[in-house]
Amino acid sequence: xHERLGASLTSFAGFSMPLRYxxxxxxxxxxxxxxxxxxxxxxxxxxxxxxxxxAALDYALVGNLSSLAPGRARYTMICAADGGVLDDLVVYRxxxxxxxxxxxxxxxATVYGELAARAEGHEVLVADATDEYALIxxxxxxxxGILGPLTGLxxxxxxxxxxxxxxxxxxxxxxxxxxxxxxxxxxxxCRPSDAEAVWEALMAAGAPAGLVPAGLAARDTLRLEAGxxxxxxxxxxxxxxxxxxxxxxxxxxxxxxxxGRSALLARAAEGPRVVLAGLTMRSRRIPRHGYPVVADxxxxxxxxxxxxxxxxxxxxxxxxxxxxxxxPGLAVDIRGQAAPADLTDLPFYRRSx
Numbered sequence: 001x002h003e004r005l006g007a008s009l010t011s012f013a014g015f016s017m018p019l020r021y022x023x024x025x026x027x028x029x030x031x032x033x034x035x036x037x038x039x040x041x042x043x044x045x046x047x048x049x050x051x052x053x054x055a056a057l058d059y060a061l062v063g064n065l066s067s068l069a070p071g072r073a074r075y076t077m078i079c080a081a082d083g084g085v086l087d088d089l090v091v092y093r094x095x096x097x098x099x100x101x102x103x104x105x106x107x108x109a110t111v112y113g114e115l116a117a118r119a120e121g122h123e124v125l126v127a128d129a130t131d132e133y134a135l136i137x138x139x140x141x142x143x144x145g146i147l148g149p150l151t152g153l154x155x156x157x158x159x160x161x162x163x164x165x166x167x168x169x170x171x172x173x174x175x176x177x178x179x180x181x182x183x184x185x186x187x188x189x190c191r192p193s194d195a196e197a198v199w200e201a202l203m204a205a206g207a208p209a210g211l212v213p214a215g216l217a218a219r220d221t222l223r224l225e226a227g228x229x230x231x232x233x234x235x236x237x238x239x240x241x242x243x244x245x246x247x248x249x250x251x252x253x254x255x256x257x258x259x260g261r262s263a264l265l266a267r268a269a270e271g272p273r274v275v276l277a278g279l280t281m282r283s284r285r286i287p288r289h290g291y292p293v294v295a296d297x298x299x300x301x302x303x304x305x306x307x308x309x310x311x312x313x314x315x316x317x318x319x320x321x322x323x324x325x326x327x328p329g330l331a332v333d334i335r336g337q338a339a340p341a342d343l344t345d346l347p348f349y350r351r352s353x
Contacts, residue, residue, distance in 0.1 A: 001196055002039065005213055013105035015042040017216055024217035028311040031181055031222055034210030035140030037202055038219060040187070041195065044108025045133045046101040046115060052122035053097045055256070060118035061089070062241065062264070064254035068093040073161040073178055076249055077241055078111055083263035084237035085244070087111050088229065090178060092163050100129075100174070100189075104231045118259060134195035138202055138211070139185030139222075141351075146206040147186055151175060155186070169201035180219065182226025183351055221308050224317065227278065227347030233289060233305045234276060234319060240264060243272045243321065245346070274302070274321040278344035279332065280313075285339040287318040287332040294338060296329030304332060310348060317348050 002009065007018035018039060020027060030036050048057055054066030063076030073092045077085050087107040092100045103111040108130055116126045138147055144155045153166035153175055163176030171194035179185040190198050203211065220230070229235050229244055241247050241264070250264050281287060287307035292300045307318035318332065318341070331338035 001199065002213075007213070007215060010216065012216065013042055015105065017042060018213070020215040020217045021213045024215065024221065025311045027212055027214035027218035028221050030210060030212045031140045031183055031214060031218065032312055033140070035138055035142040035146055035185075035206055036181075036212055036214030036218065037199065037206070038137040038139065038214050039199070040135040040137050041133070041192070042105040043135050044103035044105060044111065044128070044130045045135075045189070046103060046108070046112050047127045047129045048099040048101060048115065048119070048124060049127075050097055050122070050124035052124045053099050056115075056119040056122040056124045057091065057099060057101075058254055058256060059122075059258050060115050061091070062250045062258060062260065063091070064251040065091055065093070065099065067254070070095055071162055071164055073163055073176055075161075077235075077246070078114055079240070079260035079264065080237060081260055081263065083240040083260045083267055085231075085235045085239060085241060086114060086237060087231055088235055092174070092176060094163070094165070094174065107231060132191070133189045134192045134198075135187060135189055136195065136199055136202070137179055137185060137187045138206070139179045139181040139214075140183050140211075142206070142209040142211065143183075143185045146202065146209055146211060147175075150201055150205055160184075169198050171198055173198070180228060181222040182228070182347065182349055183222075220306075221311060224306050224308055224319065225310055225312055225347065225349035227319070229276075229319075230306060239274070239321075240267050240272075242267050243274050243276065245276045272324065275324055276305070276346070277302070277320055277322050278346040278348055279304075279307075279318040279320055279330065279341040280344045280348070281316040281318070281332070282340040282342065284316065285332075285334050286316045287320075287334065287339070287341070292333040293320050293322060293341075294331050294333055295327040298338075300333075301327045301330075307332075312349050317344070319346070
């Protein structure tokens with residue numbers, strides 16, 4: 001299907017994925033102005049079920065998942081004993097003892113293995129169900145209007161970070177109001193055998209509203225503008241949630257112990273060793289992952305984690321880890337030349353509500 005649509009395909013985490021269909025800038029702007037359709041079937045789905053499912057996840061993850069109401073979702077992380085981030089996750093509570101954990105594609109095996117090991121001693125079943133799901137995301141301000149007529153669910157009553165079982169184009173699905181673009185939108189988990197029919201129904205329904213298929217390139221610039229971290233760039237085993245500015249996801253007050261608690265308590269007390277910051281370039285020069293960030297005195301004070309031209313803002317932007325403190329005269333070292341940059345609050349873009 002993606003080949004028929006003219007997609008440029010790229011290899012990613014063992015999958016062949018659409019990078020772009022026409023222009024990543026056009027796809028990006030379509031999501032901001034109308035809607036885009038993404039195939040995210042590479043993401044991992046891990047089911048955690050049983051009477052102790054909530055308690056097992058409380059121990060395995062940094063969040064308080066047992067307090068999550070059925071039909072709601074939560075952004076959280078799984079950390080190593082030293083507090084380093086193994087992956088960032090979205091967890092849906094689909095029923096009283098039924099949770100679906102969404103892992104990044106490259107980390108699915110790691111997350112599954114860690115969850116299975118950490119669930120020992122609990123009355124719970126951990127299953128890697130990735131092959132049982134296709135995942136299609138419709139994102140953008142026109143999303144609800146496009147999806148609404150294709151489902152029996154009342155989308156107007158569905159809150160952000162909520163989900164429900166229903167149908168899409170006559171196919172059974174789990175539909176959630178979640179996404180990774182900074183826009184309103186929905187993620188549709190359906191059977192792989194139903195994926196093409198669901199995709200085609202959404203494309204047909206969305207065409208009059210300006211819906212276009214969108215690839216991984218547009219997804220990356222959208223999440224960058226929204227200040228959303230990407231595992232392997234802003235997140236990894238060498239940083240804790242506190243460096244990433246996401247210490248709020250660590251729930252020290254939940255009942256019982258959890259993996260990484262002691263190390264994270266120490267990091268919270270001592271303060272982060274680096275801080276995640278936004279940079280807006282003063283020129284058209286593009287900062288890229290790994291480029292050094294320097295200050296007036298030419299000393300290196302940080303490293304770019306993600307950078308790209310911002311189609312919405314019209315200038316190049318970046319996220320970078322910087323040493324704590326003030327750094328006058330910030331610049332990014334781009335091939336030996338200092339390109340001036342302004343420190344910018346994250347996110348770069350916030351949708352109007």
